[in-house]
Amino acid sequence: MEFTQRYVALGDSFSEGVGDWNAECPNGVRGWADRVAEQLILADPSWGYANLAIRGRKMRQILTEQVDAALKLQPTLVTIYAGANDILRPSIDLDALMAEYDAGIARLRGSGAAVVLFTGFDSVKSAVFGKTRGRTAIYNELVREIADRHDAEIADYWRMREFQNWDYWDVDRMHMATAGHTLMAARVLEVLKSAHSIEVPELDTRPARSRLAQIKDDAVWAREYLAPWVGRRLRRQSSGDTLTAKYPQLVQPVWKPATRSAV
Template sequence: MSEYRRYVALGDSFTEGVGDADASRPNGLRGWADRVAEQLDSRTTDFRYANLAVRGRLLDRIVSEQVDTAVGLAPDLVTIYAGGNDMMRPKFDVDALVSRYDDAIGALTATGATVVMFTAYDAGWSPVFGKLRGRNAVYNELVREVADRHGARIVDFWRFDEYDDLRMWDWDRLHMSPLGHRNMATRVLDALGAPHDIEPVHLDAPPQQTKSDERRENLVWAKDFLLPWIGRRVRGTSSGDGVAPKRPELAPIS
């Protein structure tokens, strides 16, 4: 295993840590990337970590705002997830999107850093997000080709069946819960071959719900999350408007 000392995390809400609230941290979030950084920091000296991710960012803004900055930080490890918000837009050109992503990954791997990419999750079970399953599958196959072309590593979220449990997701069913973030940290560290002491996530069978309970929960979710989310799409606004990266510079964990 390589020893990493300069880790830069790029992306959107997935990498920023939305769903894993911690008031003591920048932006009030922890997330899987912070957990990965903590584990790497505990096993090396002079470790530095930056997290440039901002919730709601589309791929083009991730590339324009984060990639050149990351290259300038001379990292030896980069994680990047981009494209998830694009795939939820009504109009979507997957080939053009992945072509831009390909250029960005080429720029990152040219630094000599280890680059870790992610596939999109298979939300086929979801009545709403499951409608995106076909385009997500095509995107994932193209992302795997990009990773192969540039020698990047893949964390294949599409194949992680443990996320079929709603307890791995926050109340909005779009962002991971603290358990989901903790599990993702182990998946990333395992992909790097990095030792860690994060406690594995083991879930008992979920409690049984009546159809009435499910309908009530679905109505609350639609009112509190889905309708406001659709409203932002219509208005052209983003949850990330006015949000700054939580760790814009390479700096010690503490």
Template structure:
């Protein structure tokens, strides 16, 4: 398939991905990709292009963004691209904050989704992941459940597509998660791409990833692993929260314009 970019005329179909690290692709490490990550959205776009039709793709997501930042920075930019398909997941970073006004946040989310629907685009949203078995995030499970109830109501009211992450038991397998325990691994992003394509009713020729058997670890090894994780991942994450810095500071969107050049 010959690659072509946005300069070669309008695309018949236009997929725009909005959100935070989940949609940017953090955890799916790929040095050849913008921002050093690939991710499920890039994989979905590549499959759509392979399936045929004149698809253009833009990914405006940036890691660390809270919901209001996603709306302020990405919504108008997305609408300017006249999308025919939009995927959006936002609010996960808000849920992790010490204090969050969930009802107010979801009112703003609904307003944004209404604008996307009114543009004529097909809109696909996500429920949050069930973190009941994740020690660090177990305390936020109730917030995520409330978030999900709002999402399901909006799906019904606005006739949105839904990727129901909460009920995807496959992702309780921690081999599908990055060592930071916050983001999907390469294998996890591959499975998420397949889940999204299923919701879209699109052909999927992505190979299922092979998972290695988890190593048997002793109690001392588990303890060392926890200490290493705390030093390498938890401490930097907490430090960013305290200093009000973001992992996405100084980053730009991976694909701000419609393209078929997905590295």
């Protein structure tokens, strides 16, 4: 099928859709980008969609592996979020990295595609990732400069204060859950000024938890999610090492009702 409008999503686990588990989807996840694509296709059947994002990818991997592949698809719209996995590393030359990001965005915009960039999430309420808050704030300012320089749009994750509610997050506390991905899809479509029929789910009010219960929950989380995550980084491994892109070519997927995949 010949598509006159072509949306390509680039990035890491955020754009791949990790946390929005659905065994019917490639890689076992759906995600906000799939939901954006669905709305674009519903409004205009001339849209095709590709998603090249793979969990665990760092910025240089995204620029090397995904930008050329995206350009071959002749995109009219690109969304890209890169750098989150770099920010979490012990040491990073952020200025050098963002100079490379600038060059990558210049190539995407030079193709004529509209480009949507993301600022980083404000981790102020995270006991673990809050330590990188200052680094993320610098990253965000550099992203804003890149967007201004190349006339790109920004989905301002940092200022989406709704995401400070941890009910939008998966049990691993690192990725958005289905509710979070649904909300993000609506926010991205608003940036694109595209009408949509997405209904953001209302969150249940959590009962107050005792300090002891919270400590027990934190211990379980540290054992089941944080420790394996740290271990992979020490071994220089990634959860995406054995995965390929969900939709490497332009398609119009049929999204089925969610069934949670094994994690």
